[in-house]
Amino acid sequence: MSKLLDLALLFAKIGMVAVGGVIALIPEIQREVVSVHGWMDAHTFATLFTLAQAAPGPNLLLVTLIGWYHAGLAGALVATGALVLPPAILTYFLSNAWRRLRGAPWLAPVQTGMNAVTVGLIAAAGILLVRASAVSWVALALAIGTTIVLLRTKIHPLWLLAGGAALGALGLV
């Protein structure tokens, strides 16, 4: 029971500070589940994130997997629900008021300011994930190569994940 309560409290808290989507939350989720609670090591965290990316669906599947890893099916449901529910209630009530808010003069500086911080969080997420998954020089090169290819082409990320899996399966990474 206490495992489920831990998951519920942690992800309810994280969900309410989630600016800019789930990717921006990775540094905080990793800090909590790896450093603070010690539920897994950074490498396992990176593996769960990878699976969540390779599966169809929203990025918050990372949280589903963390719940599953820590406390099975109940953990998966509790962690996902805790992350989703408080913001969902807020969205529900705000979606009416938004029509009136969107032209407000304070909205532009608020959105620009939040965006600046969010971009930093996503960059931090990238740095932490590279650090956790760069287990060899080839792995580091693969991460950097992926970044360059994605910035220069319109290739679907799934092909790159498949390529990475193939290289790794051959024992090259």
Next chain:
Amino acid sequence: MTQVRQPPTTGIAMPSVHEIFLGFFSIGINGFGGVMPFARLMLVEQRRWLSADEFLDALSMCQFVPGPNVVNLAVAVGARFQGPLGSLAGVAGIMAAPMVIVIGAYTLLMQVSEAPVVIGALRGMSAVAAGLVVALGVKLALPVLRKKDWISLGFTLASVGAVGGLRLPLLPALAVLIPAAIAAHWWAMKGRAR
């Protein structure tokens, strides 16, 4: 506060709870590597529940509210057509299949997690997944750089340093950075308006 239900402005009949579930189910199951493009495809082009402008408007609200953006979108779209039940149907639709798939994949993988081929494949995929996030960060930072928005850039770097470098807890870091960033932009915009 109650939701005002509004039919689609595109001339389409009001989507039922059942249709909302199915619509978001199709987004969830198709959304490999980011669901938002599929959400737009389904909502605006295939089923025409929202106009392109309404979609952008809903998206900017969902990015403004805390929480997972696409789930918030399911809440907002479901609420608009069918109230609380619509929201529930949207969220259940988008989450159900992906949750089953990702847990199934994880369970299968754990059966063979000792095999060197699997360990290697996961290593390779993890490196690529990390690169995907770095690329996302760069893509989002480029427009800020192009606009020569030095205020934003300063706060972006401060947030990388605080959360990625110093590993500060997110809540206190945001409690300082977000109000400061908003205040700085407020002053800058006021100065430009003058």
